[in-house]
Amino acid sequence: MKHILKSTDxxxxxxxxxxxxxxxxxYLYLVVSAKGVLSFRYRVNLENAKNWITIGRxxxxxxxxxxxxxxxxxxxVAQGINPKEYIERQKSLSITVAKLAEEYIAHQAPLVRKSExxxxxxxxxxxxxxxxxxxxxxxxxxxxxxxxxxxxxxxIKISPAAVKRNIITLKQVVKYAYEIGYINSxxxxxxxxxxxxxxxxRERALSYPEISLLLxxxxxxxxxxxxxxxxxxxxxxxxxxxxxxxxxxxxxxxxNKLFHIPVNKTNKPTKVPLSDNALKLFKILxxxxxxxxxxxxxxxxxxxxHNTLNNxxxxxxxxxxxxxxxxxxxxxxxxxxxxxxxxxxxxEAALNHEFRNKSGLSYFKHxxxxxxxxxxxxxxxxxxxxxxxxxxxxxxxx
Numbered sequence: 509m510k511h512i513l514k515s516t517d518x519x520x521x522x523x524x525x526x527x528x529x530x531x532x533x534x535y536l537y538l539v540v541s542a543k544g545v546l547s548f549r550y551r552v553n554l555e556n557a558k559n560w561i562t563i564g565r566x567x568x569x570x571x572x573x574x575x576x577x578x579x580x581x582x583x584x585v586a587q588g589i590n591p592k593e594y595i596e597r598q599k600s601l602s603i604t605v606a607k608l609a610e611e612y613i614a615h616q617a618p619l620v621r622k623s624e625x626x627x628x629x630x631x632x633x634x635x636x637x638x639x640x641x642x643x644x645x646x647x648x649x650x651x652x653x654x655x656x657x658x659x660x661x662x663x664i665k666i667s668p669a670a671v672k673r674n675i676i677t678l679k680q681v682v683k684y685a686y687e688i689g690y691i692n693s694x695x696x697x698x699x700x701x702x703x704x705x706x707x708x709x710r711e712r713a714l715s716y717p718e719i720s721l722l723l724x725x726x727x728x729x730x731x732x733x734x735x736x737x738x739x740x741x742x743x744x745x746x747x748x749x750x751x752x753x754x755x756x757x758x759x760x761x762x763x764n765k766l767f768h769i770p771v772n773k774t775n776k777p778t779k780v781p782l783s784d785n786a787l788k789l790f791k792i793l794x795x796x797x798x799x800x801x802x803x804x805x806x807x808x809x810x811x812x813x814h815n816t817l818n819n820x821x822x823x824x825x826x827x828x829x830x831x832x833x834x835x836x837x838x839x840x841x842x843x844x845x846x847x848x849x850x851x852x853x854x855x856e857a858a859l860n861h862e863f864r865n866k867s868g869l870s871y872f873k874h875x876x877x878x879x880x881x882x883x884x885x886x887x888x889x890x891x892x893x894x895x896x897x898x899x900x901x902x903x904x905x906x
Contacts, residue, residue, distance in 0.1 A: 548571070
């Protein structure tokens with residue numbers, strides 16, 4: 509193919525720009541803008557696509573280089589391939605899992621996790637469990653074999669539930685890459701999650717002797733007072749761990765004896781009535797952490813890590829016959845309250861479980877606040893009867 513432009517022509521236009529499109533033949537053009545900027549551009553001429561590709565600006569991009577790129581694009585066009593789409597595809601192949609995760613957290617994660625706490629939890633999982641292990645791997649190199657080797661095998665025997673959660677999260681992140689056109693298929697789909705781990709239906713509820721042994725052991729233990737009180741509050745309030753640990757003082761209404769939870773797992777605000785015992789515990793916490801906005805503080809005065817209590821209760825497993833989790837405290841409370849004869853609807857309301865009909869609409873609108881207040885007062889008094897060490901401990905500290 510005979511070229512039209514000469515290097516001297518390009519150099520002359522660079523020194524004395526005249527706006528216009530100057531053809532070099534073969535759909536390659538030198539475009540001079542009104543501001544005197546020179547760029548080499550290739551015009552895609554396919555039956556179903558008419559668009560432009562900017563090769564680069566002169567003099568950083570030479571005429572010789574622009575011709576080489578134009579020849580490459582023309583070869584693709586001859587095969588019916590749109591060069592513009594091909595370039596975008598090649599760029600996507602160089603994207604790493606870390607870069608994809610960054611885009612997902614910025615653009616997609618806030619759409620699927622509405623609350624700040626839930627979004628923060630998802631972000632931690634992505635950064636700590638996925639990016640930390642496979643962040644430098646390119647998307648086109650991410651295979652089911654890599655996933656098994658890097659994410660599954662190292663932890664499957666230690667924490668199968670965590671592995672399952674991480675794979676589900678990775679699947680959503682990579683699905684986002686598929687939806688925006690970075691990849692043509694999701695390699696995580698080839699990982700059979702059901703074969704990794706089967707969730708066990710938890711039925712653990714502590715007996716009264718176990719509750720007594722647990723709380724008395726904790727109050728005698730050499731740990732920070734706020735963590736002793738946290739376990740106590742979780743049991744008598746029936747709230748979720750993150751709802752309590754991330755509470756701030758403006759959520760505690762001492763005058764009306766209420767704990768306001770602005771957004772929770774059900775994405776609605778909740779008022780938790782405080783029994784006299786619960787109110788006393790919050791007053792102790794206020795003396796401990798009066799200079800902080802948070803009810804509970806970490807070592808750096810920030811909100812504590814969400815695993816703090818999980819790690820703390822491990823030492824108590826040696827005094828109980830069977831292990832338990834923080835969430836089992838909610839089940840324990842619900843079970844014992846049912847044994848005490850309280851209505852299941854009131855118990856479910858205290859657990860902040862949302863009743864829905866077949867259409868998925870919220871079924872009950874009444875919050876049963878006063879009924880819950882009466883029930884939780886009885887429950888907290890019942891618990892205090894089991895822990896004489898509690899009052900002995902407080903009398904020596906305050």
